Amino acid sequence: MITRAKLPEDYKPLEKLCVCSNIMIGGGHLVAVGDVLPLLVGSGKVPMIWLEAPMDQTGKNYVPLVAASVALHPAVNVTSDGNALTVFVGGSQVLHVVQNEAEVAEIDILDLRPIGLNIFGNPDSMTVGGSTFSQNTFSGGGTFLSFGI
Known part of the structure; x- marks a missing residue:
């Protein structure tokens, strides 16, 4: 399980990440559920992706789906x-x-949504639950979306 305190060794934060028209500058994480980071996007020759899905409603148990841009689960491509x-x-x-x-x-x-998180977006905006985010800029690291459990 990837957490804020336990990042993958080969993860290197991006200086700038545009997420569905919202811009994160200076590193940081897109989403956190408690201390768990279900999605990481890092720098590499191609983007480096880590993706984990919640296994139950508690939000404390996760199954790895992608690590360093390699599928780890048979349902993932x-x-x-x-x-x-x-x-x-x-x-x-x-x-x-x-x-x-x-x-x-x-x-x-x-x-x-297919992995149990109500977060979706397109080039124009990102929707989280009932809130929509569009053309915002965040800087200085931290976490764009943080959910307590």
Whole structure:
């Protein structure tokens, strides 16, 4: 399980991550559930992705689906197209991320609903529960979306 205190050794934060029109500058994490980080996007020759799914309603137990952009579960497929990665879970696209520069990436498709998290977005906006975020800028690290458990 990936937590804020226990990041993967080969994870390198991006200087800038655009997530469905929202910009994170200076590192940081997209989403946290308690201390668990179910999605990490890091820098590499192509974007480096880690994805975990909650196993139950407590939000304390997770199953790894993708580590360092490699599928770990039979229901998951990760495809690479040059500088872009696409992740499918059970045939549904859950993530598309493009790394245009060494420290800059953009998530233009995000749908974590198939893995039990009500977070989804497109190039124009991101919806979390009943809230929609569009064209916001966050800087200085930290976590964009943080849910307590």
